[in-house]
Amino acid sequence: METPKAQYSLAILVILFVVSNSQTIEGAAHRALNGWDYYTHRYPERVPDRSSGDVACDSYDLYKEDVKLLKRLKVQAYRLSIAWSRVLPKGRLTGGVDENGITYYNNLINELKANGIEPFVTIFHWDVPQTLEDEYGGFLSPRIVEDFKNYAELLFQRFGDRVKFWITLNQPYSLASKGYGDGSYPPGRCTGCEFGGDSGTEPYIVAHHQLLAHAEAVSLYRKRYQKFQGGKIGTTLIGRWFTPLNETSDQDQAAAKRAFQFFVGWFLDPLVYGEYPMIMRLLVGDRLPKFTPQESDLVKGSLDFLGLNYYVTQYATDAPPPLPTQPNALTDARVTLGYYRNGVPIGVQASIV
Numbered sequence: 001m002e003t004p005k006a007q008y009s010l011a012i013l014v015i016l017f018v019v020s021n022s023q024t025i026e027g028a029a030h031r032a033l034n035g036w037d038y039y040t041h042r043y044p045e046r047v048p049d050r051s052s053g054d055v056a057c058d059s060y061d062l063y064k065e066d067v068k069l070l071k072r073l074k075v076q077a078y079r080l081s082i083a084w085s086r087v088l089p090k091g092r093l094t095g096g097v098d099e100n101g102i103t104y105y106n107n108l109i110n111e112l113k114a115n116g117i118e119p120f121v122t123i124f125h126w127d128v129p130q131t132l133e134d135e136y137g138g139f140l141s142p143r144i145v146e147d148f149k150n151y152a153e154l155l156f157q158r159f160g161d162r163v164k165f166w167i168t169l170n171q172p173y174s175l176a177s178k179g180y181g182d183g184s185y186p187p188g189r190c191t192g193c194e195f196g197g198d199s200g201t202e203p204y205i206v207a208h209h210q211l212l213a214h215a216e217a218v219s220l221y222r223k224r225y226q227k228f229q230g231g232k233i234g235t236t237l238i239g240r241w242f243t244p245l246n247e248t249s250d251q252d253q254a255a256a257k258r259a260f261q262f263f264v265g266w267f268l269d270p271l272v273y274g275e276y277p278m279i280m281r282l283l284v285g286d287r288l289p290k291f292t293p294q295e296s297d298l299v300k301g302s303l304d305f306l307g308l309n310y311y312v313t314q315y316a317t318d319a320p321p322p323l324p325t326q327p328n329a330l331t332d333a334r335v336t337l338g339y340y341r342n343g344v345p346i347g348v349q350a351s352i353v
Contacts, residue, residue, distance in 0.1 A: 030060070030100055032089035034127040035138065035186035043188070063108045071115045078112055081122035081170065084129050084151055091129035092147045093154065102158050109162050120165040122236070123152050123217065126175045126185065133187055139175065139206040139213075148213035149220055156225045164231040166221065167307055168214040171238040172267055176207040181330045191328065200327030201287050208289040211270050211299055218302040236307030237267050242316040245341060251318035255335045258283075259316045262333035274300030284332050312350070315341055 040047055070078055085091065086101035112119045128138040136143050152168070175185065180202040183190035189197030214235055221233050242259040244252035258279055261269075265277040274296035275281075280288055291299065319336040322328060339346050 030086070030098075030104075031083055032085040032098075033130040034083070034085045035130055035133050036127055038130050038133070039186035039188055046184070060104060063104075064111055067108075067111045067115055067117065070112075070117055075117055077118040077120055079120040079122060079167070080108065081125040081127075082155060084124065084127055085131075087154065088129065088151055089131075091132040091135075091151075093150045095131070097154065105159060109159055113162055118165070119163055120167060121155070121159065121163045122167040122170050123155060124148065124168065124213075125170040126179070128186075138187065139209045140180075140202060142209060142212075144209055145213045145216055149216040152217035153220055153224075156221055156229070160225050160229040160231060164229075165305075166231060166233040168217050168233065168235045169210055170236050171309060172207060172210040172214075172235070173238050173263065175210065176203040177330060180206050181328065191326075199329060200332075203329035204284065204288050207266060211267065212295060215295075215299040215302045219298060232304035234303045234305040234307060235267075235271070236309060237264060239264060239308040239310040241310075241313040242335075242337070243313060243346075245315040245317040245338070249318070252316060255318040255333075256316040258333045259314075259335045259337065262335075268306075270296075270299045271303050271306075272300070280332075283334065284329075287327060312339075313346055314339060315346060 082105060083101070086104070087098055089095060089098050109119050109121075128144075132138050132144065132147060138144060155163075156166075178185035179187055180189045180197060181199050183193040183195070183197065188195050189202060191197060191199040218233050221231075225231070226233070240260075240263050242256040242263075244256045246252045261277040261279050266280060269275060269277045270291070275291060276288060314337045317336045317338075319331070319334045321334055322331040
């Protein structure tokens with residue numbers, strides 16, 4: 001990132017890890033609706049196989065069998081996510097806690113621990129309760145920050161005696177860019193989308209509120225729970241590497257650096273330095289939210305560990321500035337990305353990208 005001002009030691013621990021999320025494995029039984037439910041029910045054609053989270057893998061009923069499979073695979077750690085609307089059907093504490101949901105996650109966590117599998121718990125994996133989307137627009141509103149903090153505290157209270165690794169957000173870039181940049185994820189907002197939206201501002205607003213929600217949850221955990229529960233808390237970003245399409249081109253070299261700043265630095269710079277990357281502030285201007293001094297202090301250093309989900313490397317080449325009348329967070333970096341150079345792929349194609 002930009003101008004490091006501190007040195008960090010790197011501890012390397014290799015463990016066999018399996019990752020899931022509630023929406024794709026649990027099924028929707030006994031759970032209030034979230035944004036994914038609303039989206040897939042209304043637009044089933046937008047999912048390649050027209051699937052939904054209604055049944056999924058039915059891990060809600062089959063969690064013991066799932067844990068047996070994990071043990072057979074000699075898995076040492078399992079990253080699961082809590083379905084916000086399963087424990088808080090109305091999205092907030094004042095709407096009541098669903099004790100059946102709490103019991104389900106207690107049973108799952110206990111089953112994992114009994115089989116020697118360490119639970120890493122993700123607090124939020126893009127599944128905003130639909131009640132909060134309807135009431136104030138979910139992460140478009142600063143009101144989400146307080147509701148998220150209270151939701152996180154409920155999890156710390158109920159599960160923190162056994163959960164030693166907390167992940168506040170999974171890939172905040174994905175929700176901001178796909179939910180509000182091109183509309184391919186719930187809530188399906190973008191410039192020109194049916195639900196409305198503004199691809200030039202909303203992704204940045206949503207990213208900003210995610211960072212503040214993360215920081216508030218971390219601050220709360222450190223102040224009230226970390227000392228006696230003995231856990232660690234961090235977040236998980238989506239990682240991607242960019243290499244210049246033309247390695248001898250100064251423009252393409254600069255484009256690769258810009259792409260990384262807009263993709264990873266967008267979130268990592270605030271978490272380390274308390275501010276967005278300078279290149280983003282320069283190119284995005286007033287469309288990029290600003291941290292107050294207090295918010296900057298809150299966000300800066302709000303990591304005990306960093307998770308990085310790495311999927312792919314891309315070629316980057318310099319692109320002209322977008323039209324001022326058509327601002328878009330997905331083109332603000334002024335970079336064109338691709339997987340081929342002179343017809344040759346950058347690497348062996350994975351089955352899923």
